[in-house]
Each structure stands twice: as structure tokens, then as C-alpha cells.
Amino acid sequence: MPEQKTNKLPQSFYQRPTLEVAPDILGKFIVYKAPSGRLSARIVEVEAYIGHNDPACHAARGMTKRNRPMFGPAGFTYIYFIYGMYHCLNFVTEPEGSPAAILLRAAEPDEGLEIMLRNSGKDSPRNLLNGPGKFCRAFGLTAEQNDLDLTDDVIYIEDRQEMIRNVQRSQRIGIKVGQDRRWRFYDGDSTAVSKGR
DNA sequence: TGAATGATGCGCT
């Protein structure tokens, strides 16, 4: 038997303080077994949204139908619809009852490039996954993949033992409140991070 | 290369 080099992250990875999980996710691989085939990408940019005291967090004003997954156990997807045309993928963190999640903002294509290009209507991998809306469009993720268990076999994160040499940190992008918190983490050596404003 | 703007629909007040 060859040595197992890729491992699906367990629930215990997600069920930790969000600001510990967020930088740890960089360099891991998001895998989605789509109906059209297996897709994967190397995560290079994320943002943390944490609970009642974070005004930018969807859960800041209590539980609603939309943000319910954030209040559930760690290790589930939270996908929401925004601006009338885009979806964004989050990973729920912290124990049940502590609403928090990590937004996937950018990644580098790995497996299934042709499917991603087709989903996005592009002919080049340039700027394919460098934004939360663009990532979900390329992966074909919608509300149907909301609240899925990341320890199941449909969508999960793999650890391929890759190190990030240059973890950077900044303000979060695209929000009007909570700018004092520098909860955006990204791979400073990657050219695939989002553009910001 | 950067600023401004329109697209587009749902959840929440």
C-alpha cells in the first residue's frame, strides 16, 4: 500500500477558534464531486466572520432562516445568495450555538479545469477563481449545496501537506462595517488572490 | 489603471 498523502480534514479541524482555522485553511484543497466530475482547487484567500460582536457577520443580529447553518455544528457548508446573481461558500467553525464561518474568497484551479471553464463561460483559467462569486460559479455551487457535512464525500477539504511560506493578513473586502478587524488571510505568494477594490 | 456604474433577486425591517 502506498503511503496516504492526502487526508480529508475532520470535524475537529473546523471546531476551533475561527481565527486559528482561517490561516490553517490556506494551502489546503477544496474538493467537490460535482455531477459533471471531480473539481478541486488550492485555497489561497479566506475571510473570518465571527458571531454576535462582529457587525459584518450575517449572524450579528441573531438566527434567521438564511444564516441558520452558522449556528449549527462546525464542519458544514454555508452558502448564501448575494447581489441577485452570485453565491458565496463558507465553512462553518466553532461549536454548535457559536455562529461563525470562513468565507472562501479565492483559489487556484487543480482538477476539473475544463468543467470550471465551461461553468464560467470562459476560455482561459485567468481570473477563474479569484473572487468568492467567481469561485462558486466555476464550481457550480448553489443553494443546493448549502448546509452539507464537510466530513461526507460530496464536498470537503483535503490536506496535501503543503506549506504556505507567506501568510498575509488584511482588512476584509466589500463590507461597510467591521473594518477594524483584519480578518482576511491570503497567500502572499499567489497570483490568484482576489482584486479587492 | 482606476473610479463609477448597472445588473439582478432575495431576505430582512
Add this chain to the structure above:
DNA sequence: GCGCATCATTCAT
């Protein structure tokens, strides 16, 4: 009705 964890396009420099 309003605002939104976005993006592609347009226009100005």
C-alpha cells in the same frame, strides 16, 4: 422597499 461578504463593463486619465 432597501441593502447586500460581487463582478463585468464603461469611461476617464
